[in-house]
Amino acid sequence: MMEAGTLTPRTGRSTLERSGRARAADPILRWTLKALAALILVLIAFFFVRLFIEAKPAFDKFGYIGFVFNNNWDVSRDTFGAWPLVVGTLLTSAIALIIGVPIAIATALYITELAPRRGRQPLTILVELLAAVPSVVYGLWGIFVLAPKLKPAEQWFSDTFSFLPLVGGPVSIPNCFIAGLIMAIMILPIVSAISREVMATVPSENKEAALALGATRWEMIRMAVLPYSRAGISGAAMLGLGRAIGETIAVTIVIGNAPNVPETIFSQGYTLAAVIANEFGEAASDPTHRAALIAAGLVLFVLTLIINAIARSYVNRAQRGERTVPQGMAG
Amino acid sequence: MNPEDVTSPPSAPGGAAPDPVTPKAETRRLEVGGARDEAAPIVQGHAVTLRGLNAYYGDTHAVRDVDLDYAANRVTAMIGPSGCGKSTLVRCINRMHEEIPGARATGEVNLDDLDLYSDGVDVVSVRRAVGMVFQKPNPFPTMSIYDNVAAGIRLSGTRGVNIKERVETSLQGAGLWEEVKDRLGQPGIGLSGGQQQRLCIARTIAVEPEVILMDEPASALDPISTLKIEELILELKRRYTIVLVTHNMQQAARVADTTAFMLNGELVEHASTEKIFSNPDDERTEQYVTGKFG
Amino acid sequence: MTTLPAVSARRRFTDRFMRSLTLVLTLVAIVPLVLIIYYLIKEGLGAWSVDFFTTDPTGRFLGNPGGIKSAILGTIVMVALASVIAIPIGIGVALYLVEFGKQGPFAKVVRYFVDVMTGVPSVVFGLFIYIVLVVSQIGGTFAAWKGSVALALLMLPIVVRSSEVVLNLVPDSLREGALALGAPRWRVIFRVVIPSALAGLVTGSLLAVARAAGETAPLLFTAAFVLGTQFDLSQRMNSLPLQIFNDVGQAQDRLVQRAWGAALTLVVLVLILSLVARLVQRRSRLA
DSSP states (O other), X not given: OOOOOOXXXXXXXXXTSOOHHHHHHHHHHHHHHHHHHHHHHHHHHHHHHHHHHHHHHHHHHHOHHHHHHOOOEETTTTEEOOHHHHHHHHHHHHHHHHHXXXXXXXXXXXXXXXXXXXXXXXHXXXXXXXXXXXXXXXXXXIIIIIHHHHHHHHHHHHHHTTTXXXXXXOOOSSOHHHHHHHHHHHHHHHHHHHHHHHHHTSOHHHHHHHHHTTOOHHHXXXXXXXXXXXXXXXXXXXXXXXXXXXXXHHHHHHSBOOOSOOSSTTSOBOOHHHHHHHHHHHHTTOHHHHHHHHXXXXXXXXXXXXXXXXXXXXXXXXXXXXXXXXXXXXX | OOHHHHHSXXXXXXXXXXXXXXXXXXXXXXXXOOGGGOSOOSSOOOOEEEEEXXXXXXTXXXXXXXXXXXXXXXXXXXXXXXXXSHHHHHHHHTTOGGGSTTEEEEEEEEETTEETTSTTXXXXXXXXXXXXXXXXXXXXXXXXXXXXXXXXXXXTOOTTXXXXXXXXXXXXXXXXXXXXXXXXXXXXXXXXXXXXXHHHHHHHHHTOOSEEEEESTTTTSOHHHHHHHHHHHHHHTTTSEEEEEOSOHHHHHXXXXXXXXXXXXXXXXXXXXXXXXXXXXXXXXXXXXTTSOO | XXXXXXXXXXXXXHHHHHHHHHHHHHHHHHHHXXXXXXXXXXXXXXXXXXXXXXXXXXXXXXXXXXXXXXXHHHHHHHXXXXXXXXXXXXXHHHHIIIIIITTSHHHHHHHHHHHHHXXXXXXXXXXXXXXXXXXXXXXXXXXXXXXXXXXXXHHHHHHHHHHHHHHHHSOHHHXXXXXXXXXXXXXXIIIIIHXXXXXXXXXXXXXXXXXXXXXXXXXXXXXXXXXSOOOOTTSOOOOHHHHHHHHHTSOOHXXXXXXXXXXXXXXXXXXXXXXXXXXXXXXXXXX
């Protein structure tokens, strides 16, 4: 590594000084790496600016509020109000969260607190494998296997519970519910993984205290694990939400891509992400259409930024063990 | 602590009237009386007897064939060097030992005439009857002081129980009521270390156990809090049978009626505290209490 | 006979019920995985044949639809290029954060924005590259290299994150020992830090590659779709995800079957990459 000890006091350079070239290499490396890091910041800023510039024509034509809240996404008439997309995005994400989050929490609980030790690794791997399946494969399976197979059950549900809002009427094969269901499966791994991490930080002394008071295993979980993990699990759920609203390919395959506000959960629908993937081909020649799609992308981008920022703050606070739960709450 | 202070009829801290008295046990005085055995029991306690207790962590034999009697309404100290098995043994009494993966215990642990390890005994019930205070104070961080104390009570249904009353009584019994009565809604972890430990004691006695196990309850606390806890122990023994694990021999001398010395998983000697510290039978005990090892 | 306080039947029931419920829900979570693998094999294996892997898609609706040769090759080429871009830059940024920036304000900002990048939907990356490179007609319209750039953007935050974790695990004592011997910083990094973190860096990078191989949206607007095999990076190039996406949209049996076969191929590819990544990780632990 180093030049062998050359004690040359006469030359005025001690052996502790590195050679000139070696000395110069350090700052070079440092500044190169720093530049790379700065590149990321530049990139994001550039991102935002370019997206905005390209989207601006749509906002100019329809107004910011108009674009988001007008209910008329009509390609043929060159009018673009994204409300049906926004509703579709919110509806499918809500379905995804309602189905996915409880299941994810249950798996996290089971794996960390209830499973026999030997089962933990395999179960964790299985849940993680769900994340390895590409989005397009979920879409393929969703439209050719899941949707047809679930149609009878969906129709039954729709008929039996038609008094509920958003339920009732005919069931179409690609529909919002299937999209939400597929999204739920896709967000399972991340919500479960983060919930698991958070639950693992519960101090064992609190769990012991609960058991020593004469609590059953489930009561111990209710007293010591869940309250402690509440903030972190909320963060995990929000991260899942962020993933869900950005999901594009699987959704566009199974949702039907109908630019109307869905009447029921079993109607066809559309989302901000799906519209981009679905229509950009035909938008290539139409500047307004293109700007509208980019505007939809911008709205999507901003939404995910906000959701992820909030989510991260919850998860970070939970992992640092700060108490964010109000007083006087019983376990 | 002066012997005189304890012989006067004790009132619970906070000035509340003492509870109605259940049949008094005779106050037996030990051979060389000390401060500890003066006060009369208020609630008839229960005795715990261990017969042939063995405990294992996987293949490690941590507690070897122990026979030991814990007298009712008495404080028994468990002393011995680190790793001697005293904590493990105590955790066998409330069956917390088996919570550790790979750990198991055999033998008898009798609460009066009931073997806690016999078939048909529910572990959850055992822990309700045998309470535990841990070395590090561990109030539930998301709960208020009130909710912490009420936590155990709420587990088994609150029909017929006035929770507010029970919480107040327990906090008084733990010597904490005066300090927190105006801020019961505040988080339990906002208290000082010594207060937190007394909160944990309140939480434990709120479920009205028969026996209280204390695993080095004061070792994480400052000297003043330690003294308060020791005073508390002397008061608590009038209602409960107390097993106190401690590495502090002065504490055992101050507080315990009898002391048991363990070494390498074996019970070496169990006698009155006086005897253990001044004239033990076994040479190993003598070496330990004179500080020759551990 | 002494009796212990009883545990009410309700408590026992709740305990058993909730414990069973969490188990059931965990199994429910795994059911889709099992089903997907089952159908992939059932429908996809039938499409596999020598022709399947050695002929290009023909674009015909009727008659012979062809195979997926161009898709496989395209994915390999574009993902390889994306890796060449993303992995060095990603590790470089991670090196900066761990070795130089540490907890300084600039490093904190960078870390925050890397986190931001992980949350960006892949379709937005595609859109961005579309605007910047395709619409602006830099080097033609759709091109394979542009697809690689989009994929690289996707991989970058993953590589940075995982590399940072791994590099932080290298004990400081190793660094200090080398520095105390008089080695310059850059030597310490390249001769000591990176070699000891190598397994972890490889694992993290392979997982990023696996992720990129499965992405469709970024390629839709950049590399676009083409039938034939060609290796000119400045032209359109096919890819497995896009091929599947295209075939799914057609209501034709043989095309759908080809989609299943391609999906099976893609999943096998991703699984192999993930498996190799895990193996590297495990071997380094044993070493």
